[in-house]
Amino acid sequence: MLVYIRLYYGIPFIQGEDVIKGVERLGCSTELDCNITNGVCLEGLCRCERGYYAPYDARVCEKEQVVGTFCQDDTDCVNGTSPWACIGFRCRCASEGFYAIEGRDSLCKNTRPKVGMTCTSDDFCREKLQTKYSYCTKTGSRGVCRCRYPYHGTNGDRECIIKAGVGLKGCMGNDLCNQYNTDSVKLICQRASLWVLGTCVCPHGAYGALGSLTCKNETVIGTFCNKTIDTSLCQSAINDSQCLDGRCQCKSGFYGKEAGKNCTYTQVVGLECQNDTDCSRVNNTICENKKCSCLRGYYAEEGEHACKEVLLGTPCVVGNVGFCPTAVNHSHCDFETDTCVCKKGYFNETLYECLKVTLGTHCNDSAKCSNTIMNSTCKATICQCQSGFYNSSLEMCEKVVIGSPCSVDSSCSNVPNTRCLGGMCVCNDTAYHHKETDSCKIKKDLGQHCDGDVEQECRTPNASCMAGTCSCLLGFYKHQPNITKPWTCLPKSLVGQNCTSEHGFDVCNDTNAACNGGEFPKVDFNQSCQSTGECLDIDAVCINNTCDCKNDTYLVSGRFLYCT
Numbered sequence: 001m002l003v004y005i006r007l008y009y010g011i012p013f014i015q016g017e018d019v020i021k022g023v024e025r026l027g028c029s030t031e032l033d034c035n036i037t038n039g040v041c042l043e044g045l046c047r048c049e050r051g052y053y054a055p056y057d058a059r060v061c062e063k064e065q066v067v068g069t070f071c072q073d074d075t076d077c078v079n080g081t082s083p084w085a086c087i088g089f090r091c092r093c094a095s096e097g098f099y100a101i102e103g104r105d106s107l108c109k110n111t112r113p114k115v116g117m118t119c120t121s122d123d124f125c126r127e128k129l130q131t132k133y134s135y136c137t138k139t140g141s142r143g144v145c146r147c148r149y150p151y152h153g154t155n156g157d158r159e160c161i162i163k164a165g166v167g168l169k170g171c172m173g174n175d176l177c178n179q180y181n182t183d184s185v186k187l188i189c190q191r192a193s194l195w196v197l198g199t200c201v202c203p204h205g206a207y208g209a210l211g212s213l214t215c216k217n218e219t220v221i222g223t224f225c226n227k228t229i230d231t232s233l234c235q236s237a238i239n240d241s242q243c244l245d246g247r248c249q250c251k252s253g254f255y256g257k258e259a260g261k262n263c264t265y266t267q268v269v270g271l272e273c274q275n276d277t278d279c280s281r282v283n284n285t286i287c288e289n290k291k292c293s294c295l296r297g298y299y300a301e302e303g304e305h306a307c308k309e310v311l312l313g314t315p316c317v318v319g320n321v322g323f324c325p326t327a328v329n330h331s332h333c334d335f336e337t338d339t340c341v342c343k344k345g346y347f348n349e350t351l352y353e354c355l356k357v358t359l360g361t362h363c364n365d366s367a368k369c370s371n372t373i374m375n376s377t378c379k380a381t382i383c384q385c386q387s388g389f390y391n392s393s394l395e396m397c398e399k400v401v402i403g404s405p406c407s408v409d410s411s412c413s414n415v416p417n418t419r420c421l422g423g424m425c426v427c428n429d430t431a432y433h434h435k436e437t438d439s440c441k442i443k444k445d446l447g448q449h450c451d452g453d454v455e456q457e458c459r460t461p462n463a464s465c466m467a468g469t470c471s472c473l474l475g476f477y478k479h480q481p482n483i484t485k486p487w488t489c490l491p492k493s494l495v496g497q498n499c500t501s502e503h504g505f506d507v508c509n510d511t512n513a514a515c516n517g518g519e520f521p522k523v524d525f526n527q528s529c530q531s532t533g534e535c536l537d538i539d540a541v542c543i544n545n546t547c548d549c550k551n552d553t554y555l556v557s558g559r560f561l562y563c564t
Helices: 122-129 233-237 323-327 366-370 501-507
Strands: 039-042 045-048 084-087 090-093 134-136 143-147 169-171 188-190 198-201 241-244 247-250 285-288 291-294 331-333 340-342 376-379 382-385 389-393 396-399 418-421 424-427 431-434 439-442 463-466 469-472 476-479 488-491 540-543 546-549 555-557 561-563
Touching (some): 323 340, 366 376, 366 382, 382 389, 469 476
Antiparallel strands (some): 084 090, 169 198, 188 198, 241 247, 331 340, 376 382, 389 396, 418 424
């Protein structure tokens, strides 16, 4: 058997168990494989969408913010009750040793050790739960404590236990041990005394693996033995074996697989050990749980003479979350091929490394780009932003809008009436920025309706939006040289300046003046003037901006006004 254990997201998969596969039990390659309400396929397993919750193996995910809600990062787990963190795609207690009841807005407590409490290492779980059959399901720096098959324990349990058969604890008699056993060879309840509850074991000379419901009369490595009954049971059937701790085992320095019939004098994976030195002749191993085991990032079958490096393409078991990524960052076990592959959003150029897909990554199809970076596509074998989008970073394509960075006018073509100026998309000369719609609208001509929200809304120079219409500014008048030319706003003339008579009073800056024959008319007595030349009477002068008689003369009123 392989030295990695068959797990489904840290929860033992029981061979032959008849269950409806649901959340975190069902393997997948796409969402279609899951058929779970509000479910997604993430790293080879069916899970809930972020912000949704469902217990293990359920078929419906519901929108809930509780302990166990599915998440992508810590920001999905903000909660006022106690500090949570996103651990293994679920919101759990942030601190090691803390536990909260799943499915509720529960308070994280550090009380008695429990299955499901937050952990940072296998040793922490083994020490707290007091069994080597526990481990930490780390997917980053933290995980939760789980039981290793054939031991079982659900969230909140205080220990990992054998549920039935060989290894079941708490028996008082043989009936409990054989509740599922219909074979002729019966299990027995082994008790140290009448005052102590016992453990279910096979009788002397019979073998049954931990958790097995039946026993077989055969002498193999692992067969139950009792020296008081027969001291030679193991040695007579298996060379270099002994009865130790009630089971037939290989002598020190020899190795044999459980249920096997040979003990070999060699150093191999699975050999019993006391320290790392005992495993020194087996490449890439350490002494763990008194057995020579592969280092993290390596694998082998028991009995092999060396551990091989885990690479992309190495066979794996879906749900054994640490096997692939421990060796190759950003990898996981693929549901369809049962091999280590790069996670979604990553690609490999070698068997040793998964690289993140970014803009500029080499591609052969658009899916490689768009599956990781929204609004991207494969152009000229390079991941690039789609038309109308620009790269705000190596991992993001944002929609081109007014103010977006640019290098040429075509970069802004997705936004009508724009151009590239000073490295930024701005409205061109024919348009103005309409803030409410964040768009470039065509400027209005004289006489057209306008909103008056910006100064540049009217196209004509020296014009602005007044009373909802584009009109000439004060001091300017509307003029069109001919029908083929656009209307313009020209400055009005002062009294005494040349003018165009066809515009009448509009051309004159003084509201009391009008254009007559190309020149302004003379100003009568008591009317406004700028200079004496503007006064009608030859004896009149412009005094204090008013036409009046010269000194020593006075105004005579008759048919006409004159000075005398």
